[in-house]
Amino acid sequence: MKFLFIINPISGNEDKSHLLKLVKAKLREKDEIEIFKTSGKNDLKKLKTKLSETKFDRVLVAGGDGTIKLAAEAMGEDSLPIGILPAGSANGLANDLNLPLEPKKFIPIALYGKTRKIDAIHINDQIGLHISDFGLNAELIKEYESSSLRGKLGYALNSISTLFQSKGPYDFKIETKEETFHKKGIMLALANSKKFGTGSVVNPKGKIDDGIFEILLFKKLDLIEILKTLNEGSELSSDFIEYFPVKEATITTKQPVDFQIDGEYCNSLQEVKAKILPKKLEVAVE
Template identity: 40%
Template sequence: MKPKDTFILVVNPIAGGQDKANLTQQVKDFTARQEVSLIEYETTGEADEEAIKKLFDEHNPQRILVAGGDGTIKMVAEALEDKDVIIGVLPSGSANGLSVDLNLPKTIEDNLAIACKGDYVEMDMVDINGKKSLHLSDLGVNAALIKNYESGRVRGKLGYALQIINTLTDLDDPFWITIEANGKKTTSEARMVVIANTNKYGTGVTINPIGKFNDGKFEIIILKSLDIITIGKILAGNIPVDDNEDVEIISTEEALIVTDKPVSFQIDGEFYGEEDRLRVKILHRQLKVAVPAKPENIT
């Protein structure tokens, strides 16, 4: 008898502020129909990477299904970065930016078909001070927004909307940044600096119009000394980034980013404290991710 495939389902129970019981049951039903053996794991926030590595070594799965937001996907990707396995994304976080860039559908049913049986692409990862990023990381305003969101009580899109107002109301002064990349040094005042492997935030805002997630490069987007209204419009997607003279984009394989003071910093939707020095490099085609078809930004 042909052996069954084995998948691991990683569920973040608090991602997006939504109960995952219905999603988990749908995954069970779908994989049962496909005669796939399903191993379930629910994250706790403690030693999750080690637990996932252990499950992988025990079961040698063909695919890892991830039900959560960008931060959960990042955690799984870090745990399995040296493993030959396809990650199937079941977006269920507050902001699912990677799923937007991968052109994943809206419904659980359609996403299950892709996560379990779809084609895959090989994605780059970005190493930032030894930490890995799949999607978008940044210094400044958006990282402060994520810090406020994580400390707030309201989850989901409403929680983000409320914290945008709070963050812009209490906006810090601009900071100065020096970037060494491509043999050049750039110094500028900034409100926000994005390290981008992909194009869009989960809200659909295109922050990196030139990026391709497997071209062996990442982009640094500098949002300079903009006023509060302009920043709000950019974060809301009402002003294209590439049409603004106060935005500069640098495409590179590695960079050193230094600020004149510690600045709020986030990776893939998770706040990582304040930083004043980031050493960044690309990790080319490190990860297999299930997709409906080859996206346009594949080289």
Template identity: 45%
Template sequence: MRKNILLVINPISGAIDKSEFIDAALLFSAKRNKSIMVFSTTGEDDISKIKTLYNKHKFERIIIAGGDGTIKMVAEAVENKDVILGILPAGSANGLAMDLDLVVTLEENMAIAFGDSYAEIDIITINGERCLHLSDIGLNAELIKNYEKSSVRGKWGYVLQVFNTLIDMEGLFTATIAANNQKTACVARMIVIANAKKYGTGVVINPSGVMNDGKFELVILKNLDLMIFAQIISGNMPINSEDIEVISTDSATITIASPVPLQIDGEYFGATTQLDIKILPRQIKVATL
């Protein structure tokens, strides 16, 4: 029997049991006479395995129960393929789901994930790595690095690492941004590379963000003090801060005087001194309201 739907489960994301997600997806697909295959990620060669499954079965839809990192992985596996991705938010921070207004009940998210409405969204490449949502260099990337080293998962793990990150916080860094045929020098605590508007906390870091406009924004937080960083984490940051500058473009190069931490869609990618960034318009289809 042909498998119509692939359900990708990240068993460790968000530190929550995924059996409820599996049972709900099986029931939902059965009511629609759809056959479903369940794939659990292991962290070992998952992209290649998903590619192989897709090439064999040509799924009409892939449902993802995980966080931003799991969605990013599946998107890379099926980029430019004629398949719709349905999202069941199940991560520690569900930033993309927050931007798509999907952080509601499981029943509601299931109906959206299996529904007929979808959007084609852009993908950003950063030094060759794909980004669907938000990436950054500086303070928040340092937080992600500390979180990945910690044994405490879920939202409480993030809260714990906020304190550790602030205690060990490095100074400002100097960067030169080449974009829109101009060069901009700045001193910053953090630079966000944004395809969307919101972090998983719900804070609007990039109010002009549109995920299918062929552009991304560089949000430069120049004098990010402890209070503003706490507001980012808690979801209460004011969007009109005088210490924020935004550059909208379709390509950019960022050169940093000394190595700073980089995170892409919630995954730490080490320290870097240069970012080559460009937009890839309308690369994937995502089920929406």
């Protein structure tokens, strides 16, 4: 087999050289591997070129949700199996797929494991695999990306200032093929799965391969309800969150609101068009 190993050097605030050594040690005798390191400059274009010039059998990704998203977008319609090596600050997709977080367990799965097809969400001109959102969480990611602090400590420290500086609540207009809603909240998420990268279960009924996604409206900041998300069996109050299962929707806001996709800050937007892409990606899971 021929592998392309995509490495995000700065994700998760850890050196990835040890992962590369461990992966090479697990390769079978006739297997080959090429390395692609992201730089933050024209990564999508460079990765598309690499994939078009060379025929690979599987793509390995060492990074977080944003790096997996990059790989999915670069492959376009010619999808290859992806092996995930969880190495981000928050590994939401890996957590949702119940992948192990120890290298000795996830490397064999990434290299040679059986695969499963999962959905994606087409969001404006990008792809979302996990959870994307307007509002509070996007504000946090914006602050995190401009900070020198990386990893979970960076998220934690930046969240404190973000909570006090948030401009919410916001007015959201949600249009589906069936009806239109006008709602107010501190955050609105497009969820293709159950959990945030922190492990918080915000979409208990979410399935990553059911052909729909959920719009989650967080109405207010409630510490008790937030703590309940850490327990997978807890039922969240309707005063805290509302769910809208859809296949397609357009969300508009009265003013530009910060928006992120899979942990990558996009911009302040006033409109997002989202549509489910069933069985879009093939991922190694066991």
